[in-house]
Structure formats: structure tokens, C-alpha cells
Amino acid sequence: MNNFDFYAPARIVFGRGTQNQIGELLKPHATKVLLHYGGGSIKRTGLYDQVVASLNKAGLKFVELGGVVPNPRLSLVREGIKLARAEKIDHILAVGGGSTIDSSKAIAMGIPYAGDVWDMYDKGLAIEEAVPVSVILTIPAAGSESSGDTVISNEETQRKYGYGSPKLRPVISVMNPELFFTLPKEQIGYGVADMMSHIFERYFTHTKNADLTDGLCETTLRTIILNAPKVLANPSDYDAWAEVGFAGTVAHNGLLGMGRDQDWACHGMEHELSAIYDVAHGGGLAVLTPAWMTYVYKENVGMFAQFATRVMGVEGSLRDLESVALEGIRRLRLFYEQMELPQTLRDLGIDEENLELMAKRATGAAFDKESPIGGMKKLAWQDVLNIYNLCK
Amino acid sequence: MNNFDFYAPARIVFGRGTQNQIGELLKPHATKVLLHYGGGSIKRTGLYDQVVASLNKAGLKFVELGGVVPNPRLSLVREGIKLARAEKIDHILAVGGGSTIDSSKAIAMGIPYAGDVWDMYDKGLAIEEAVPVSVILTIPAAGSESSGDTVISNEETQRKYGYGSPKLRPVISVMNPELFFTLPKEQIGYGVADMMSHIFERYFTHTKNADLTDGLCETTLRTIILNAPKVLANPSDYDAWAEVGFAGTVAHNGLLGMGRDQDWACHGMEHELSAIYDVAHGGGLAVLTPAWMTYVYKENVGMFAQFATRVMGVEGSLRDLESVALEGIRRLRLFYEQMELPQTLRDLGIDEENLELMAKRATGAAFDKESPIGGMKKLAWQDVLNIYNLCK
Numbered sequence: 001m002n003n004f005d006f007y008a009p010a011r012i013v014f015g016r017g018t019q020n021q022i023g024e025l026l027k028p029h030a031t032k033v034l035l036h037y038g039g040g041s042i043k044r045t046g047l048y049d050q051v052v053a054s055l056n057k058a059g060l061k062f063v064e065l066g067g068v069v070p071n072p073r074l075s076l077v078r079e080g081i082k083l084a085r086a087e088k089i090d091h092i093l094a095v096g097g098g099s100t101i102d103s104s105k106a107i108a109m110g111i112p113y114a115g116d117v118w119d120m121y122d123k124g125l126a127i128e129e130a131v132p133v134s135v136i137l138t139i140p141a142a143g144s145e146s147s148g149d150t151v152i153s154n155e156e157t158q159r160k161y162g163y164g165s166p167k168l169r170p171v172i173s174v175m176n177p178e179l180f181f182t183l184p185k186e187q188i189g190y191g192v193a194d195m196m197s198h199i200f201e202r203y204f205t206h207t208k209n210a211d212l213t214d215g216l217c218e219t220t221l222r223t224i225i226l227n228a229p230k231v232l233a234n235p236s237d238y239d240a241w242a243e244v245g246f247a248g249t250v251a252h253n254g255l256l257g258m259g260r261d262q263d264w265a266c267h268g269m270e271h272e273l274s275a276i277y278d279v280a281h282g283g284g285l286a287v288l289t290p291a292w293m294t295y296v297y298k299e300n301v302g303m304f305a306q307f308a309t310r311v312m313g314v315e316g317s318l319r320d321l322e323s324v325a326l327e328g329i330r331r332l333r334l335f336y337e338q339m340e341l342p343q344t345l346r347d348l349g350i351d352e353e354n355l356e357l358m359a360k361r362a363t364g365a366a367f368d369k370e371s372p373i374g375g376m377k378k379l380a381w382q383d384v385l386n387i388y389n390l391c392k
Numbered sequence: 393m394n395n396f397d398f399y400a401p402a403r404i405v406f407g408r409g410t411q412n413q414i415g416e417l418l419k420p421h422a423t424k425v426l427l428h429y430g431g432g433s434i435k436r437t438g439l440y441d442q443v444v445a446s447l448n449k450a451g452l453k454f455v456e457l458g459g460v461v462p463n464p465r466l467s468l469v470r471e472g473i474k475l476a477r478a479e480k481i482d483h484i485l486a487v488g489g490g491s492t493i494d495s496s497k498a499i500a501m502g503i504p505y506a507g508d509v510w511d512m513y514d515k516g517l518a519i520e521e522a523v524p525v526s527v528i529l530t531i532p533a534a535g536s537e538s539s540g541d542t543v544i545s546n547e548e549t550q551r552k553y554g555y556g557s558p559k560l561r562p563v564i565s566v567m568n569p570e571l572f573f574t575l576p577k578e579q580i581g582y583g584v585a586d587m588m589s590h591i592f593e594r595y596f597t598h599t600k601n602a603d604l605t606d607g608l609c610e611t612t613l614r615t616i617i618l619n620a621p622k623v624l625a626n627p628s629d630y631d632a633w634a635e636v637g638f639a640g641t642v643a644h645n646g647l648l649g650m651g652r653d654q655d656w657a658c659h660g661m662e663h664e665l666s667a668i669y670d671v672a673h674g675g676g677l678a679v680l681t682p683a684w685m686t687y688v689y690k691e692n693v694g695m696f697a698q699f700a701t702r703v704m705g706v707e708g709s710l711r712d713l714e715s716v717a718l719e720g721i722r723r724l725r726l727f728y729e730q731m732e733l734p735q736t737l738r739d740l741g742i743d744e745e746n747l748e749l750m751a752k753r754a755t756g757a758a759f760d761k762e763s764p765i766g767g768m769k770k771l772a773w774q775d776v777l778n779i780y781n782l783c784k
Binding site for chain 2 (some may be wrong): 002003004006007008009011012013014015016017086208209211215216218219220222223226227239240242243246247255258259299309357364
């Protein structure tokens with residue numbers, strides 16, 4: 001086990017009706033709130049009215065900024081920073097999924113920063129402070145409700161970059177599985193692929209003596225695999241949503257990766273798809289992950305055989321780990337298919353035109369600073385291109 | 393799944409050499425530290441010198457108070473409060489195991505409280521504030537390094553009471569498994585029994601639809617059961633200690649009990665043993681737990697069969713859940729035996745004299761306010777007496 005530093009202070013307030021507590025919950029932390037959200041769905045479902053009523057009841061002032069889109073844009077972040085400064089906002093409440101939360105975090109660190117907030121994403125500058133962010137989660141997927149991470153797309157340069165700081169961890173995240181009942185069907189699969197990927201990126205490792213986190217990863221994956229088909233079949237299944245939603249938070253609060261070298265190649269490869277083609281992050285991950293596994297499993301056959309056995313329920317012979325490993329990957333593909341996820345780049349509407357460009361961007365080769373991606377198996381741009389080609 | 397509120401802000405700094413970072417870690421949080429510890433062991437092992445060197449290097453002032461004993465005493469807590477007030481302490485650093493941490497938390501909440509700190513334990517008063525506490529852990533067992541709980545013994549009245557508040561969660565907890573190498577052999581078993589009990593108290597429940605936390609509990613138990621015999625055989629096995637130590641923290645930071653009704657009868661029954669006989673908490677739990685399981689399993693045969701199957705590796709027929717459940721309990725006894733833990737009250741030096749008194753105290757019947765204990769199976773004082781009798 002590696003040395004590690006675990007810090008996950010986000011308070012998770014979970015369960016039926018919890019969105020109505022938001023005013024009381026924020027009161028000790030806020031005086032004037034920026035209410036940040038996406039399109040009109042929270043108005044259609046009545047959530048917007050519930051949040052406004054709760055804030056009003058607690059005597060909290062607020063201004064609002066809607067319009068967050070998937071793969072959230074730098075332009076709206078800049079608008080939010082300007083608004084928040086003018087209105088003297090001291091807390092940001094994200095009502096939405098990962099895109100809205102990530103946009104909120106970007107605004108939060110941009111407010112006290114004198115330069116342009118893109119500096120943090122582009123140059124990795126450390127931040128001294130950020131306005132606190134809280135969350136009402138409407139899409140279980142990104143895990144941003146418990147993490148200190150944010151991913152923003154710069155639409156001018158077609159770049160999608162991530163940034164992380166402990167100072168960006170939300171203060172309070174409210175999760176009511178009832179709010180997930182109205183999600184469009186494809187969002188269910190995307191969310192599941194995203195949270196599973198957050199576990200895979202931590203799970204596949206050469207680090208030995210990681211029994212506890214191996215097991216935590218595996219049981220969280222099993223929980224998702226057991227319950228996700230239930231919510232797809234019946235989007236009003238509270239109990240199944242509760243498992244999937246809670247698992248999505250546990251998947252990304254950091255715990256499952258403690259003491260392990262992590263990978264993160266699939267996220268790197270996917271960000272390039274989203275940056276150019278604006279595809280759903282979870283859809284991109286569902287296409288890339290089995291291809292990545294097929295490309296790299298020989299690097300660590302024991303790990304993939306363990307995944308196959310403990311997560312995918314493969315009962316093959318441990319005297320033939322390779323066939324066990326391959327059967328595990330095959331079953332993961334079948335699971336994604338069952339979740340009605342895209343299987344190929346073609347399904348995502350991506351042709352061959354930009355594959356090499358994306359491979360070179362993912363590894364920095366396009367910017368003359370090539371650095372292989374992936375913790376378990378280092379991938380050069382040619383490897384990334386090979387994986388993209390496996391996905392055609 | 394029940395609604396829940398999860399908040400575990402303690403930062404865990406884990407790994408080799410981490411005790412030498414304590415000065416730098418505390419610097420943003422402290423100016424004058426109360427260094428609180430137990431007997432002379434931290435001086436013998438050189439840990440005391442390392443801590444003092446690190447505090448000095450960071451320019452932190454400190455005063456010290458040693459003398460914490462297992463089942464930590466109210467008298468020392470009162471002395472600590474007096475000292476901390478006089479010295480204007482703004483942070484308490486516990487260097488030790490659960491007893492030292494619990495004593496530190498008691499001092500922390502006693503400092504700003506105008507009355508006697510025992511009021512909190514005795515009357516359950518809510519606290520408004522507490523001086524922050526940080527930890528260097530030397531005994532993995534109590535999980536107090538991540539919890540907001542404290543248990544103190546009032547030696548005048550022979551009462552041992554617990555108290556909990558989010559305000560008592562440590563700020564930073566340093567865990568270096570190398571510090572566990574010199575633990576006396578019996579402490580290994582006690583610690584393991586204690587952390588396993590923290591999981592059992594959360595695990596055994598009637599709450600349905602708790603797949604994720606079922607699985608998190610089970611894999612944490614399996615990790616302990618796999619690695620604890622390794623540290624007993626070789627107390628310098630870093631990797632095995634890392635698993636056991638990390639598991640002890642995960643066992644008690646709250647996560648494993650989220651969304652579930654919890655039990656806690658074994659802890660209640662054990663506190664009475666320790667209060668009168670001053671036995672090691674883990675030793676008492678090792679004796680009581682299998683007896684409690686035998687007494688209550690019929691209440692929830694499926695849960696105990698799941699425990700037997702998933703944790704203890706029983707491969708019996710699911711058409712005979714009862715025999716599967718009983719085999720699981722039998723194997724747990726064998727595991728405790730393998731860990732060289734006491735098996736009976738006699739092994740703990742406890743005879744029949746006070747069994748009824750302890751049963752009545754555990755349930756409040758001795759104080760004319762009887763209230764059954766146990767979340768899964770309610771136990772009246774007669775039930776507790778029956779369980780004590782099973783342990784003779």
C-alpha cells in the first residue's frame with residue numbers, strides 16, 4: 001500500500017425530501033447564494049420552486065444563473081464570476097448534475113482570482129481560496145458532489161481540461177433519489193458508465209497489498225451492476241436509485257483510490273472525444289473502456305482475472321487467468337449493451353477524421369509536450385490511436 | 393435504505409514516516425498544543441522525541457499531559473481541562489490509541505464548557521464548540537481517529553459512558569503502520585475485535601435495500617480476517633498492518649452504517665464489564681459478540697446466513713439458512729480463538745457476582761429508567777443477563 005492523504009469533508013444529506021432542507025442546511029454557511037443550474041428541467045419538475053421556497057424560508061438572499069450545458073462552457077463560467085462579484089455572493093448552490101457542479105466550482109475559484117479562471121485549468125495553478133459550493137444533485141454520475149474536481153470545456157479552443165483542489169470539495173451535498181426519477185433514459189446509462197469508470201480508473205493498478213480498497217472497489221461495482229438495470233427498467237425504483245446514487249458518490253470521494261497508483265487513461269482519452277464532438281462523457285467512456293481493457297489486460301492479467309471473478313461473476317479456472325480476464329471484459333461489454341449504451345465510435349457519431357489528432361492531444365504530442373497517459377499501462381499517442389481504432 | 397447524513401471530515405495522513413509531518417500538518421490549525429498521551433511507551437519507542445522535534449521545527453508551542461490509561465478516567469480529563477485553560481491551548485494532539493483520543497476529545501469539549509464535562513456524558517447535553525483535536529495513532533482499534541465519539545469512565549461512580557458530536561471529529565489523524573510493530577501481543581487481538589465489532593454493530597440490521605453498505609461492511613471484515621492473523625504471526629508485517637489499520641478507520645468513520653438501522657447492543661453490554669472490572673474493551677467484545685449472535689440470530693436468519701456466506705466463507709445450502717448462519721458464528725469463534733482472544737467471562741476474570749447488576753445497568757433498569765438496548769433485536773435486562781450467562 002502506498003502512503004496516502006485522504007480528505008473528504010463533503011457532508012452528504014441523503015434521502016427522500018432532503019431538497020426541502022437546503023435553506024436550513026446552508027444558513028450557517030451563507031448569506032447570499034448564487035443559484036446555478038442547467039436548462040429548464042428543474043423548473044418543469046418543480047424542484048426549482050422547492051429550492052426557492054426553502055431558501056426564502058431560511059431568509060437567504062440569492063441570485064440565479066441558469067444555462068449550464070453538458071461539457072460545461074468556460075464562457076458561462078466567466079459570466080458567473082462577473083455576476084457573483086457584482087452581487088457579493090458568498091456561497092454557490094449547484095442544482096444539477098456534474099456539469100452544473102463543475103461549472104459552480106469554476107466560478108467559485110474564479111471569484112477571488114485576479115486573472116482569468118482558465119489559467120487554473122490550462123496551467124494548473126494552485127488556488128489559495130474559493131467561495132464555498134454546495135449541491136442538490138439531480139444526476140448521479142460524475143461524483144462531483146463529493147470530489148474536489150472540475151472539468152470545463154473551452155469552446156474557443158476545443159479543449160476540455162480538468163482541475164482539482166481540496167478547496168473545491170462541496171460543503172453540503174443533498175441527494176434525494178426521487179429527483180432521479182425523471183432523468184431521460186440515456187442519462188441513466190451515461191451516469192452508470194461514468195461512475196463505473198471512476199472506480200476502474202482507481203481499481204486497475206500494479207500496487208500490491210491493497211486488499212481493502214480492492215474490495216471496496218469491487219463491492220461498489222457489484223452494487224451498481226445489480227441495481228442499474230433495475231432503474232433502467234423502472235426509473236421510479238427508489239431503492240435501486242438509492243444504491244446507484246450512493247455508489248456514485250462513494251466511487252469518487254477518493255476513498256476507493258487511497259494507497260493505490262491510479263490509471264485515468266480512459267478519462268484522458270474520453271475528454272478528447274467530448275472536446276471535439278461534444279458527446280456525453282458516459283457514452284464516450286462506455287465505448288472506450290472495454291477497448292482499453294482489451295488493449296492493456298496483458299500488462300496485469302491477475303488484476304483483470306480478479307475483476308472478472310469478483311465483479312463480473314466469472315467462474316473460470318485460475319490456471320488459465322487470461323481466459324478468465326477476457327471473459328470478464330466480454331461480460332462488461334454485455335452489461336453496457338444491457339444498459340443501452342453506445343458500443344462504438346460510430347454510435348457516438350465519430351468517424352476516423354480526427355482520431356490521430358485526438359490521440360496526439362490526449363498525450364500532449366499535439367502540443368510538443370508528449371507525456372504518456374495511464375498509471376497502470378503507459379500509453380503513447382500511438383497506443384491511444386490503436387485503442388480509438390479498436391472502437392470503430 | 394433510510395435517509396442519512398454523512399459527515400466524516402477527518403483528514404487521514406497515512407503511511408511510513410508520517411508522524412514526522414505532524415508539526416507542518418498542525419501549523420495552519422494551531423499555535424499552542426496540548427500533547428496528550430498514555431504511559432511511557434511513546435518515550436521508549438522514540439515516537440515522543442519525533443513528535444517533539446516535528447512540533448519544534450514547525451515553531452509550535454506545546455505543553456504535555458501523559459498518564460491516560462485504558463478505559464480513560466474522568467479525573468485526568470478534568471486535570472487536562474484545567475491545564476489547557478491555564479495554558480491557553482488551541483489544539484490538542486492525542487498520541488496514542490482510542491483511550492488517549494477519547495480523553496483528548498473530553499478535554500476538548502470541557503475547555504469551553506462552564507460546567508463539569510461529565511454533564512455531556514451523563515445528561516447528553518449538546519455542545520456548541522470544542523477545541524480541535526488531532527491524532528497520531530499508535531493502536532488501531534477504536535476508530536476514534538475518524539469518529540466524533542468518546543467514551544470515558546467515571547471511576548467514582550463506576551460508570552462508563554459514551555458521547556458523540558460532529559464537533560469532536562479529529563481535524564487530522566496520522567496513521568503510520570510502523571508504529572504498531574511494538575504493540576503488546578494481546579493488544580492486537582483486542583484491536584481487531586473492537587474494529588470488527590464496530591462493523592457488526594452497523595451490519596446486523598432489519599433495514600432492507602442496503603446493498604452498498606452490506607458489501608462495504610463485508611469486504612472490510614474480510615480484509616481484517618485475512619490480514620489480522622498475519623500481524624499476530626509477524627508484528628512487523630507492514631503491509632498486513634496497513635490493511636488492518638486502514639480497515640479500523642473505515643470501520644468507524646460512519647460510512648458503513650449510513651442508511652441502516654444500527655444495533656450497538658454488544659457495545660452497551662461490554663461497557664458494563666469494563667466499568668466494573670476494567671477489562672480491555674476488545675476482550676469483552678470478543679467474549680460477548682458470538683454469544684449475542686447465538687442469542688439473536690433467529691431474529692434475522694437471512695442476515696446471519698449472508699454474514700456466514702460472504703464474510704466467513706461458509707458454502708452451505710441456502711435451503712437451510714439456519715445451519716449456514718450457525719456455521720458462520722462457529723467460524724467467528726474460531727477466528728477469535730486464532731487471534732488468542734478471551735472466550736469466556738472467566739477468561740476475563742469475571743465471575744457471576746455482578747451479572748444481574750450489569751444487565752440492569754446496561755438497560756437502565758438499575759436506575760429505574762429501563763429502555764431495551766439493541767437496534768436489530770431489542771434486549772431487556774433479562775435478555776442481557778441471558779447473554780452474559782451464555783458467556784460463563
